[in-house]
Amino acid sequence: MATKVHNSDGWLYDPIIPDTDAWPIVQLSNNREQFIKELVELSIQNIKETLGNNPANIKDELARTLYTERIRLTQTPWKADAPDEKDFWNKVKKDMVRINAGHENPHAFGHEDLIHRIVNRYAEEIAGIFDVQAYDFAKRVTTAGFSRLLNASQGKGISRFFESRHNLHDKIHLIGEIDHVRELAKQGTVVVVPTHSSNLDSMLIGWAIQSIGLPPVLYGAGLNLFGIKILAWFMNRLGAYKVDRRKKNLLYLETLKMYSELSLRKGCNGLFFPGGTRSRSGMIEKRLKLGLLGTALQAQRMNFLEHGDEGKKLFVVPVTINYNFVLEAQSLIDQHLKISGQEQYYVENDDFSTSTKMLKFIYRFFTASSEIAVRFGAPMDLFGNRLDEEGRSFGPNGNEVDIKKYFFSNGEITKDLQRDAEYTRMLGERIVESYHRETVVFCSSILAYSAFRIIKKRHPKMDLYGLMRLPSDDLVIRPKELMDSVDRIVDRLREMHANGEVQLEAEIVKGNLSSIIKKGIANLGIYHAKLPLMYNQEGDFQSQDIKVLFFYHNRLEGYELHKYI
Structure with a gap:
């Protein structure tokens, strides 16, 4: 223990x-220089093996690499990009032109030097x-x-x-x-x-x-x-x-x-x-x-x-x-x-x-x-x-x-x-x-799933994008309707939990229906400008943002819970 x-x-x-x-x-960081050297050697070995150890394929791959990197350089640079990016790749281009124009033997040092330089640069960039x-x-x-x-x-x-x-x-x-x-x-x-x-x-x-x-x-x-x-x-x-x-x-x-x-x-x-x-x-x-x-x-x-x-x-x-x-x-x-x-x-x-x-x-x-x-x-x-x-x-x-x-x-x-x-x-x-077994279901997830599924069930012929455009009046749910749905979902989740199929927060395991809903509504989508689910002035449940409600509902997709709505 x-x-x-x-x-x-x-x-x-x-x-x-x-x-x-x-x-x-x-230990790795203290020996970074040696690690980089080994990394470069093994990477080049794998690259050559992938290319069939064919010098012509290596030459073509170098050309493709240069082409894609020069395209990247035409895009807006990131703050973290090295300041000498253009200089490096311009030098690579000049060297490739020189090597290719010289009609050198494909086994010549030129391409070997280029692939080593490029891989070494990548290795230095990657390694922390x-x-x-x-x-x-x-x-x-x-x-x-x-x-x-x-x-x-x-x-x-x-x-x-x-x-x-x-x-x-x-x-x-x-x-x-x-x-x-x-x-x-x-x-x-x-x-x-x-x-x-x-x-x-x-x-x-x-x-x-x-x-x-x-x-x-x-x-x-x-x-x-x-x-x-x-x-x-x-x-x-x-x-x-x-x-x-x-x-x-x-x-x-x-x-x-x-x-x-x-x-x-x-x-x-x-x-x-x-x-x-x-x-x-x-x-x-x-x-x-x-x-x-x-x-x-x-x-x-x-x-x-x-x-x-x-x-x-x-x-x-x-x-x-x-x-x-x-x-x-x-x-x-x-x-x-x-x-x-x-x-x-x-x-x-x-x-x-x-x-x-x-x-x-x-x-x-x-x-x-x-x-x-x-x-x-x-x-x-x-x-x-x-x-x-x-x-x-x-x-x-x-x-x-x-x-x-x-x-x-x-x-x-x-x-x-x-x-x-x-x-x-x-x-x-x-x-x-494992992800599905080890997910911890919160009360808020149950409320989001139940509420969205109730709304979806009302409009069986409407696709997802139609649901996203529903007017606010169609996003109201009566308390009893939601409570009945939550009750069935909780019963099913407790069965699954007992079988080791999912994990539940303590309130779902031991709490009553009222406490589960109370905790769920208090935590669902907290801090969003428009709440995915809330109490309206009439005491009903209502979604102010069905897209965000859909997002939180999705956490319980894959557990076949729609059968219990």
Whole structure:
């Protein structure tokens, strides 16, 4: 059983590695130059292998890379872009023209030099550093600052801001398989895969990981966020690696994937948001982006290949981050409706475009009165198998399995990208299943689901976009109608909870119908200018913003609850 220590910051677990010099992320940062060198060599090796080790293909890929990068340079630059971007790529262009005009042997040094220069530049851009002093400072600022904001929300008067009656653990509940995760983190490398619905998720999950005593994790952050000064200062020192989603060429993507794989091989705990971006619909993720998950599988294969039975195992930990409200709900659902289910490029909204906006965002979030639940799900191996406390894997039939054999072909460990892609796809399915089991349902979610479904049921022939245009008079629900619906939904959710199919906040488990509705209406969409659901002057329920109501309703999609409306 993990031990907790109580201090002025709240209940915190003992760190599993007290000596910061022993943290893998610190060791990686201290040896950054050598790591970059190894990263470049392995990335180029993978790139050449992907291109069939064909010099002509390499030449063509270099041309494609230059073409796409020059197109990127015609677009509005980001604040975080390197100041010498144009100079670098102009030099690459001149060198390519010189090499090609000289009709050099395709094996000549020229193309080798170019690919090395480009990959090295990408590697230097991607790789971050980790500063223990900055980490300690960030930890103190986060805990003390957010706790003061929390106290300010608990009463009137500026004196509340300086009190310490409440701490973050009063607002943010860390629950689930914490002891299990801690035990596994002592034996191998942990890959945390959370749900993603808010810009605050990275900050929140980082605090949660620190609170349960795990060493810091490496995580990818959008390069655009490094243009925000206050964020850039912290992220540049806390091990965040940069991800530039504008770059789609093979050289960049292989370097990014190899960075993830190599850091995991060196024992650094990782953090991926497998949904790829925030859930714009408000739904629990169903379709995952498997690229970075695939790097974890390759890291596991290489651990076994290089160290045999002594190779460290990687453990996947699904985490659900559960909010009563998401400050960006309005802009997220607008984007979801505009995209209309089609994958296409869209401009990120500017919720976090400046330090001032970010601080205002954080202030609004932590002075709200509703609770948050961060639930650590049951860990699994890279193939979705169950794990015991010692990290042993057990298949669906309950028998122990040797996962090293998953990589065997003709009696030896082999690289098989098609096979491994299928393994990663299966792991993605297990993660999605875990998300649905480990989601914590709040009273507010039940109210949103019931209210939207009642409105939808009244208009069976109307499509979603028609529902979004309904007049305010059609968004009124009589109390009895909503109460009856909530009652049936609660009964069904309690059955599912008893079967381990979903998690419920305590009020839903033990409270009566009246208390569930009271708490739900008090927390649903709090701080939105127009409330997704409220009491009107006649004492009925009414939605002021059906789009936002739809967003919160979506959290319970996938549980087949519409049958009980």
